[in-house]
Amino acid sequence: MKRGWLFQAGLLAAAGLVLWFFISNTTHNLETRKIASGFGFLWREAGFEIGETGAIAYSAADSYLRALVVGLWNTFRIAAIGVVFATLLGTLIGLARLSPNWLLVKLAAAYVEAIRNVPLLVQLFFWYAIISENLPGPAEALNPLPGVYLSNRGIFFPLPGSTPELSGFNFIGGASLSPEFAALLVGLVTYTAAFIGEIVRAGVLSVGRGQVDAAYSIGLARRAALRFVVLPQALRLIVPPLTSQYLNLAKNSSLAVAIGYPDLVSIANTTLNQTGQAIEGIAIIMGVYLTISLSISALMNWYNRRVALKGTLR
Amino acid sequence: MKSFTVAAALSILAAGPAHAQSAAPSTLEAVTKKGYVQCGVNVGLAGFSQPDSQGVWKGIDVDVCRAIAAAVFGDASKVRYTPLTAQQRFTALQSGEVDVLSRNTTWTITRDTSLGLNFVGVNYYDGQGFMVPKKRKVKSAKQLNGATICVQPGTTTELNLADYFRANNMKFKPVVIEKLEEVLNAYFSGRCDVYTTDISGLVAVRVSRAPKPDDHVILPEVISKEPLGPAVRHGDDRWFDVVKWSLFAMIEAEELGLNSKNIDQQAGSQNPSIQRFAGATGDIGKMLGLDNRWAVNIVKQVGNYGESFDANLKPLGFDRGLNKLWTQGGLMYAPPIR
Incomplete structure (x- = not known):
């Protein structure tokens, strides 16, 4: 017992020493190279524009901090919408692979294998190219529904009291989704759904045949058996790996930088480049992703505890 | 590219022997x-x-x-x-x-x-300028209000662009992509109305990357000093x-x-x-x-x-x-x- 304490104290001291070495060394190196440090730059004027600012009012005259908040908002937006659609599509894919329809099973299997085995970055470039190169310019925009315009400037659709209209270079009015957002969303959703599909399939298959038979034998219909017997048991197995997929989706959203969606990483990269404060910029990115991931984790653990069998969680 | 920045930042963390100025070779x-x-x-x-x-x-x-x-x-x-x-x-x-x-x-x-x-x-x-497809029939940068503009991040170009539009009371939408290849693709595929960088860059890109160089014009305005x-x-x-x-x-x-x-x-x-x-x-x-x-x-x-x-x-x-x-x-x- 005593040796155990000694060992742990030693480990803590060693970890502290390593940390101190890195911090003091960094400060020293920054000083000798006369590179500015600290977070004071956050309050300086950013001076660059951002393509999509979502719900946050922003202009080049605002601070770097506000620019980063816009980036954070964009990351949240893509992650939240992505998680919802990936779950829906993933569940459909998973159930399709279990369907009695032969063609549906094969199609779903082909989808999963194709999507899972191509790097996500490549898929993002693919979707971005499809959208930006195949859609016409704003002047020749497709008009599938009244007030809805589809062009390489994005999808414009009407809001109550405001319809998009072509004016000069672009549409004005209504609401819009940019090609970058659309490509990123489609890429993330289709990619993550392939993994979620497999998780759902594994979860459902893990419920013993006997359980289903027992449910039918007490007179439950197929739908009721699924709802009251199969899914509650499957969920216990689905939730933990599903959490990982949600975390992956949130983290993968940082690939946005490659196709020009202004997410947190993109804005932080620009910021660290304009200010030269790489260490602070990277620290902000790491801190934010850590916070997002731990929050998703905490939420999913709470949910997992609710669906778990009583007494099985320690 | 991101991992490169991280690696470089880490190497600042670790570079050089700590507190040993005299030993650092020139x-x-x-x-x-x-x-x-x-x-x-x-x-x-x-x-x-x-x-x-x-x-x-x-x-x-x-x-x-x-x-x-x-x-x-x-x-x-x-x-x-x-x-x-x-x-x-x-x-x-x-x-x-x-x-x-x-x-x-x-x-x-x-x-x-x-x-x-x-x-x-x-x-x-050098100085910063704008390139637009000729078929747009734009004659001056002052006519670019509302345009979508392709630009690379981390450049003075990005800042001058915002300054210029602010000074002239115009609006624009930036499409910001780091890789030159990708940002040029975005411009040549029509995702952006305008590509902006130093005029030397515009001239070089028009000659060496445009499918048809004559389809693109460089606007007369030079909006910045770029030594x-x-x-x-x-x-x-x-x-x-x-x-x-x-x-x-x-x-x-x-x-x-x-x-x-x-x-x-x-x-x-x-x-x-x-x-x-x-x-x-x-x-x-x-x-x-x-x-x-x-x-x-x-x-x-x-x-x-x-x-x-x-x-x-x-x-x-x-x-x-x-x-x-x-x-x-x-x-x-x-x-x-x-």
């Missing part, structure tokens, strides 16, 4: 010891730095790297190139990945101070001097009428300026910590500034303009080599 010593100059260049900008069909790097920025190698080693080929994006370049220099950054980089006060860089001079005087030049890290004056005077030697050579073809014969000249330049008299090379024939090696192997311009930029349709010698009405001016 860049010149380190370069001499390893036998080559590690030069940060653009990933591919015609006329400035781009590998040719044989994989040999060519361009006026590349020639600065070669001039430094010629001055230090007497051999212009002793250079290794690190292609850098706009976002990677400063971290790469700060962290010691490269010895010198010669990558069409604008000299600004922020970069010269808080980024920890020292600009040695200017090897191309492009090589930079080194703060805190090593000796290396700063070597890089600075390697660039000046190319400019001075043009002024003295020395070029790669006549330098051997001119080295025996009676003109005292040329004698000093060629190292026949005085010991200017030694003051720099180099061989006394440093400048001769530069001119013989790389050429003077005008030769470099004519070889790399003239074929692309560049005009000397501001980059003429001061004696011919331009801005290229080297302090006296004496």
Whole structure:
């Protein structure tokens, strides 16, 4: 017992020493190279524009901090919408692979294998190219529904009291989704759904045949058996790996930088480049992703505890 | 590319022995010891730095790297190139990945101070402009209100663009993509109405990347000053001097009428300026910590500034303009080599 304490104290001291070495060394190196440090730059004027600012009012005259908040908002937006659609599509894919329809099973299997085995970055470039190169310019925009315009400037659709209209270079009015957002969303959703599909399939298959038979034998219909017997048991197995997929989706959203969606990483990269404060910029990115991931984790653990069998969680 | 920035940031965390200033070797010593100059260049900008069909790097920025190698080693080929994006370049220099950054980089006060860089001079005087497809029938940048504009991040271009639209009370939507390839794809595929960067970049891109160069026009407005030049890290004056005077030697050579073809014969000249330049008299090379024939090696192997311009930029349709010698009405001016 005593040796155990000694060992742990030693480990803590060693970890502290390593940390101190890195911090003091960094400060020293920054000083000798006369590179500015600290977070004071956050309050300086950013001076660059951002393509999509979502719900946050922003202009080049605002601070770097506000620019980063816009980036954070964009990351949240893509992650939240992505998680919802990936779950829906993933569940459909998973159930399709279990369907009695032969063609549906094969199609779903082909989808999963194709999507899972191509790097996500490549898929993002693919979707971005499809959208930006195949859609016409704003002047020749497709008009599938009244007030809805589809062009390489994005999808414009009407809001109550405001319809998009072509004016000069672009549409004005209504609401819009940019090609970058659309490509990123489609890429993330289709990619993550392939993994979620497999998780759902594994979860459902893990419920013993006997359980289903027992449910039918007490007179439950197929739908009721699924709802009251199969899914509650499957969920216990689905939730933990599903959490990982949600975390992956949130983290993968940082690939946005490659196709020009202004997410947190993109804005932080620009910021660290304009200010030269790489260490602070990277620290902000790491801190934010850590916070997002731990929050998703905490939420999913709470949910997992609710669906778990009583007494099985320690 | 992101991992590169992280790696470079980490190497700042770990670089150099802690608190042991005296042991830190100077860049010149380190370069001499390893036998080559590690030069940060653009990933591919015609006329400035781009590998040719044989994989040999060519361009006026590349020639600065070669001039430094010629001055230090007497051999212009002793250079290794690190292609850098706009976002990677400063971290790469700060962290010691490269010895010198010669990558069409604008000299600004922020970069010269808080980024920890020292600009040695200017090897191309530039300004920012706009390129639009001809079929848009835009005649002036003042007509760009509401346009979608492709731009690379981490550049002065991004800031000037915002400034210009603010000053003229216009709005625009930026599409910000780091990789040159991707941002050009976005422009040529019609995702953006406008592509903006330094005019040299627009000219080079139009000639070398546009499917049909004649379909694109560069608008007459020049919205900024962009003095492009090589930079080194703060805190090593000796290396700063070597890089600075390697660039000046190319400019001075043009002024003295020395070029790669006549330098051997001119080295025996009676003109005292040329004698000093060629190292026949005085010991200017030694003051720099180099061989006394440093400048001769530069001119013989790389050429003077005008030769470099004519070889790399003239074929692309560049005009000397501001980059003429001061004696011919331009801005290229080297302090006296004496």
